[in-house]
Amino acid sequence: MNAGKLLSYIILAIVVIAFVVSIALKGFLVTVGAFLTLFIFSFLYKDNPYYKFAEHLFVGASAAYWMSMGFWKTMVPNLFGKLYPPMVAWAVPALKNNPAQPLMLIPLVLGILLLMRLSSKAGWISRWALAFIVGTTAGLNLVRYLRSDFIQQINNTVFSLYVTNASGFDLGATISNVIIFGGVICGLIYFFFSKEHKGAFGAGARTGIIVLMITFGASFGYTVMARISLLVGRMQFLFGDWLGMIR
Amino acid sequence: MKICFNKVAALGMVLLLLAVPYSWLAAQAEPDTLIQDTTVTITGQEHLPRPAQFTFVHDSEGDAGGSITLKWTLSPDDGAGENNVTSYNIFRKASGESEFEKIGTVASGLTEYEDATTTDGVAYSYYILTSSDSVGSKSDISAGVVSSAQWFNSKDLDTFIIGIIICFSVIFFIFWAQKGKKLYLRKIAGLEAVDEAIGRATEMGRPILYIPGILDMDDVQTVAGITILGRVAKTIAEYDTKINMPVSRSIVLTTARETIRQAYVAAGRPDAYSDDMVHYLTDEQFGYVAAVDGIMVREKPATCFYIGAFFAESLIFAETGHSIGAIQIAGTAMPAQLPFFVAACDYTLIGEELFAASAYLSGEPKQLGSLKGQDVGKIIAMVVIVLLCALFTVASLTESEAVLSLANTIRGWFSAS
Amino acid sequence: MGNGHTEHKTLVERLQFIDRRIIFVFIGLAVVIPLLFGAVLKEETTPIVQTFFDTIEGLPEGSRVLLSFDYGPTTAPEIQPMVDAIVRQCAHRKSKMYMMALWATGDNLTGETIEKVLKPEFPDYKYGTDYINLGYQTGNQGLIRVLLVDFKMMYAVDASGTDVDSIPMMKNIRNLKNFDLIVSFGGGSPGIKEWVLYAGDPGKIPVGGGCTAVSAPLLYPYYPNQLIGLLGGAKGAAEYENALINAYPEYKGRKMAGMKLMMSQAVSHVVIMFFILFGNILYFIQRSRDKSRSMEAGR
């Protein structure tokens, strides 16, 4: 236990010294970037205090970042700037001459209703705001998914199963079209809930699983490339920009 | 009260939806506007391009008003010769005004302009100045056109009808199942495993981690994640297991707390509920990922649920979860992330199964009935695809123009505007 | 049988559930070692890239090329090599480069490209007559629509706030149709697709693009009718660099970014494929052993 503790102090000392040296040699921006990168990567070995430091810093700072952005980029221009522009004119003069929109009282009231959650007695009122939010999500998405995912995808899957080109019958394109056609139909059969996957229907469902597995395998293999290039980018930063080992 | 509400709700919806085609029919009575004949006016003297001419000046279809659409035929000099057209300039005059005013320029080769700056109820007339560098020639002046808002977006009639059919089949089967009709439903492995997964955490005395995705309540997948949480939390309450639910959105925090509390109340253990079960981390995608990874390796949950909308973090979660030996049940409708969950988790709810899961877990007939309604939608999709592919195949085999145009007409019904 | 066999069997079993940190080390090395040695992988140029290259190659001196930087730091490792290669080629062809960004994050990267490629390698290239940085403007596809009609309505000043009317190369720019080529670098939205739909198609302006490997399949359908060419991911970048080397001998022997990236990717792919094969071989060895053992037990 003691040896472990000693080792961790030694590592801490090395990290601190390296950090100071790096700032002196390479400047603040590159050094902070390099050390935070190393701290995150250290998680691959195991959880450790350096990762914890980076993680906790990231959480606190980013939470405040999005809150500030939400306040200045959404709340001020879209709520106060529309509800009663003079109210925010001292901070954002550009909004001063906007016309007032009384309808913006709706989100204001709903926002306050949601905050009633903080009161133990009137907390149930916050459900009204939740009901509004969930109703909005349900109503908006119903038609949008119907349009772009249901109707449009059916439209895309409609074609001739006998393809010709300039030199006559095109076997390759015909096979491809037949496979897309069969793949979509079998994939849909797989998703059937209320019919037992038996007999011919079961064969369709099994083909559907095969199509889905090819889809997943292919997408997985395809994405590997993009993920590797992210790591290459980081390594170029560490070994090139920071350590200067890549020319 | 419960049944009554559903029925009243369905009736109210039907009435509201019926109002739409009615208002569309009412809107059909609007008269057409004719283009007025005037003589061609010419400015400048040399190298004049021949003018473009309007073919269509009309209130824009299916919009909220404030817009007039103009179409014209290209000048014969567009794209050719020394009189080559460089641009079309649109001039407009409102009734009551005396001067035409330039409102926009369109590059040569284009034949359409939408004037989206009109005031409804005012008549506007237009002309096009076909320009070649500094000189130009005017087209005829159009008759006055008034823009207005429509009560129905006629371009969307097909979407509307298909939507009505699917919605009615879902609603029909909800009531059909409520009458106690027997309903077969196939098994979904991931849902069969939920009880076992919670039981395992209970035995091991370790918590359950529930991740509802990284999007807010305005995404349907998050809503699906929360509805499933309601079912899962009830079992958790009954087993008296710990649940840890870090979230990345504040509204999800509130909704999840409400949902879990109600599940505990329903399980008869309201006193066991605590607000600490759900906690907020950060809205930042990778900040959230970093913190959840930390929670996983430190608390070692026995079971992890990832149910909602996920992006690149899907694989980071699944791999970290695997490294701590957790049972992992995932569900998402993000096509790009499904492969990672399928490869790295024990069970995955794929796409449609995610939205059906809450109904499955509830076991209530009316919820299950809606799933049969969904299957009707699938039948519609399959029938349309088979029918149209057959028509197109016949058309290309027989080279029949009639069959092809029939197929194209039907296909036109299935196009999202 | 006996001792040796059991020990061997546990080794197979153990390898099957190998500590994943060993895999991490291999992947890390597969990426870093080629980088450190500056190893490059030449890619034969495919037609979709070659036509793009030939289009720029065929532009007469002084042609106007609009470069739109529609990406951010997270995808820069993939996209930046393409940008560098195309900027170099345009500079050789003495094209006038107009740089802009639909993404706020693209603004910094434009400046970086100018500082790291254009200024050191082409000192004769003058700001204002040969290239200009117009910076980022809000509006996404709406911005493209306006630019198609009236360029200076949105870009009245350049990135540093100078009035564009005082900049020589902006003199005859009225709308997007004044450009001979538009090149968009980006994977997300808005990006190449928006340039095709809102500028290339309606204005009949040639559009080329460079995008991430992930988004390339979504854009292939636009080639060759709506896109003159498409560079997809590191492979596309490396192919373009190969074309550049073939056309300009002074780059021969130079290790270009896309080729380096390609080498690291190829080695990592091989490592991952090796692990997949290795895992499956172990699995089959164990399964055949288990089978023979259960048969023995059955006797």
Next chain:
Amino acid sequence: MRRTVPLVITLIVGTVLIVAEFVPHKPFGNLGDKFSMYFDIIAVFAFILGGGNLVRVHITKISRKKADWPFSAVTLAGFALVLAAGLFKIGNPGGIRGDVAVVGSLFNDLYIFIFTPLQASMFALLAFYVGSASYRAFRAKTVEATILLVAAFVILLGRTPFGLWLTGGFTGSWEFLQVPNLANWIMDVPNLAGQRAIMIGIALGVISMSLRIILGVERTYLGQDND
């Protein structure tokens, strides 16, 4: 009151938004966009709940000296620093009237110094995880797993020079057997079919779930009790 009012709100809001998708006329036109904007505003209000929760959790950790409590101080310090720079625009060259994220402000500098490396590094972890996941998941244990494995392997092979090197011998009408061509074909044909089936299914799932919510059949988020 507690239970019926929320159900009625959901019903009305949901139905009106469906109708609004088809009715461009006032007051329906653009209603969806308006409600989305309302949602964004409510989400900012909710930050008070989320941020409050975050701060409370970490203060409790520190005051009770729970495990890792010093790191809670890091979170709170980061939170306070960025909030001061963002919400109160401390260190902003334009003062309170300056744009919150203007170049040269402390807020923007913190973003570049802290966020960019952390984001990019977390993202880059994926390269490692993709490797370990492929090793573990791609085993030919069942028919399905074998298909997954083969599809992934062909695509991987098609992205390296090995693919062409191994199969470059196929020429002429057999050219489609070259691994890169095979990989493209898998992406364009079976992969496309699978994606479409998934998307059509998702659309139906969303429609059905939205209807259940609007009609009040699905109400877990409001609780199943009868108070």
